[in-house]
Amino acid sequence: MPATYTHHFDTPVYKGSVTINTGLFINGKFVDAVDGGDPIDVINPATGELIVKVAGGTSKDVDAAVEAAGKAYKTAWGLKVPGWERGKLLGKLADLIEQHIDELAALESLNVGKPLNIAKNADIRSTINTIRYYAGWADKIHGKTIETTENKMAYTRHEPYGVVGAITPWNFPLSMVSWKIGPALATGNTVVLKPSEITPLTALYLADLVNKAGFPPGVLNIVNGYGSTVGSAISAHPSIMKVAFTGSTITGRKILKASAESNLKKVTLELGGKSPTIIFDDADLEQAIKWASSGIFFNMGQACTAGSRIYVQEGIYDQFLQGFTKVAQVLGNSTGSPFEQGTQHGPQVSKTQFERVMGYIDSGKTEGAKVHVGGERHGNQGYFIKPTIFVDAKPDMKIMKEEIFGPVCTVVKFKTEEEVTESANNTVYGLAANVLTQNVSRAIRMANNLEAGMIYVNSTQNSERNVPFGGYKQSGMGRENGEYALETYTQVKAVHINIGLKL
Structure with a gap:
């Protein structure tokens, strides 16, 4: 049996204990990896510093999860269960998440580094609302x-489709899970989920809530692991009929290629961005x-829609830069532990990400x-980077393009x-753009x-x-x-019923 881990919080903004199971969640139970796997260090x-080690799966664990999901789809979910019943269970899950919102927010802050109030009122609240939203859709397909x-x-x-794979990122761990499992379960699919290996804690907590809500075993399976093992296995699995992925454009290409080389599974990709924010004089x-x-x-810049290219019309450029600078300085002075009073700016999620940004x-x-x-x-501790503003940047610089x-x-x-307009569109990405003007036309x-x-x-x-x-160009599809x-x-099935034509 996999071990459990209890984290004791004794901070200025949250006090309490939260327990998770550190194994893989397959067929309604926590299990160890088939071959012992590759344990994953989860870092604060x-x-x-190390928070805990969790089980890391392999392709064999994905096989077991797919088998469980396939059986559940054919016997206890999918078209065997009316939409209203699927919606009822999703509604129960949303209620349970709301009942445990403090514990989930604390885990998210611990694992990601975002201030606790943001984790609670943005991330976890968004998760609840998304699952409730799709609960309402379940009997309207x-x-x-x-x-x-x-x-x-x-x-x-x-x-x-049947069994679908979901691969989620580390920047909004639980809310991105809800974006995948909400519509997937509402429409009758079963799911094999790979949360980010960097931030698996809230997904593991969610697994217990899935059981408490009464979902049949195998409807939602969670396989922790690295992208090169578990992610690749999901992408290429012949019995997974659709994959939904949020993450980098590079990885998105690999998933699309794996689909082409396996079973032409349906793929939706929510990828990178280099969003412009355009501010006019008025x-x-x-x-x-x-x-x-x-x-x-927001979220220490760790968002695919982050407005990292800010274009300001010349009439207000100096005034804008002055005010914008003050905001960055205030954030810099409010940088610290996500569990301290007044923290507005936390660390980057990992050493790798810290080094990438630097x-x-x-x-x-x-x-x-x-x-x-x-x-x-x-x-000099953790992965904190001061809010940074560059000026005098040219269009061909890496910081303007990537x-x-x-x-x-x-x-x-x-x-x-x-x-x-030409400058804003001069990018391989096309996820989001922001326009600030009082001129409606x-x-x-x-x-x-x-x-x-x-x-x-x-x-x-x-x-x-x-x-x-979702986005245009290399920001994804679907x-x-x-x-x-x-x-x-x-998937759409057309049915033709002959009621009078004779040959």
Whole structure:
């Protein structure tokens, strides 16, 4: 039997104990890896110290999870269970998450490093709302009758794929799980989930809640592991009919290739971004500063929609930069443990990510951009980086072209709408774009002309669970959230019934 781990929190903002099982969750039970696996170190990013080791699976564990999921789909889920019943169980799961919101938020903060109030009121609250949203959709999956001739009845059915794989990232661990399992389970699929090996703790806690909610064994299986083992096994598995992935564009390419080389499984990819934030002279300056700051520094810049390229029209450039700088300095002075009062800015999630972001900062300096504020680590413990603003950056610099995934941005002056539209679209990514202006015609025009899957007008990064989320170009394919996500978890069957045609 796998071991359990209890973490005792005695901090200024949270006191209590939280227990998780450190094994793999397959067929409704926690189990050890088949061959002992490769135990995974889970690190506290605020200190760099080990929290706990969890089981790491292999392809054999994925096989076991797929077998359990396939059996559950055929016998206790899928088309064997009416939508209202699936919705009822999802609703129970949302209620249980809400009952344990404090414990889950504490685990998320410990594992990711984000301030506790944000983990609770943004991440875990979003998880609850997303699962409730899809609970409501579970009995509303239907096709159409199609008029043909008087001698035929034709209709469509939207049916689940069966076993689907879900591979989730480390920046919003539990909420990204909900984006996958919500629509997958609502539409009748069973799931094999691989949470990020960096941040598996809340997914493991969720497994117990899945059992308490009453889901049949095998409906949701969780296999911890590395991308090169568990992720690859899910991507290439011949009995997994669909994979949903959130993460880097490089890994997304590998998953798409694995689909092509295995069984042509359906793939949805939510990948990287290099989002522009465009601020016109007529914008509400105070609000523009706040939204631009949230757009890049929220979650320590670890968001695919982060507005890391900030374009400011020349008439307000100096005023904006002055106010924006103050916000960055306040965040820098409010950097620290996620469990301290007043913390607004935490660490990067891992040593690897810390070194990656610092590498980009060094690249910016080397290529001639000027560090306006920040540009260095904070303290000497953990993986903290000061909020960083570059100026005098050129379009061909790495910090302008590549996704940094940290609290680093460039502020660039522009003159005309046509000029900034061209600059904003000059990227291989197309996930999101932000436009701040009080000119309604300009806002609509920019929304039409920007090459991105999501446009935020007079705001940044404020997505909604009932509005589709996804990108253009190399930012991925398919959509998550809203009704649009349901389409990616169902396949359409056309039925032709002859009621009078004779040969």
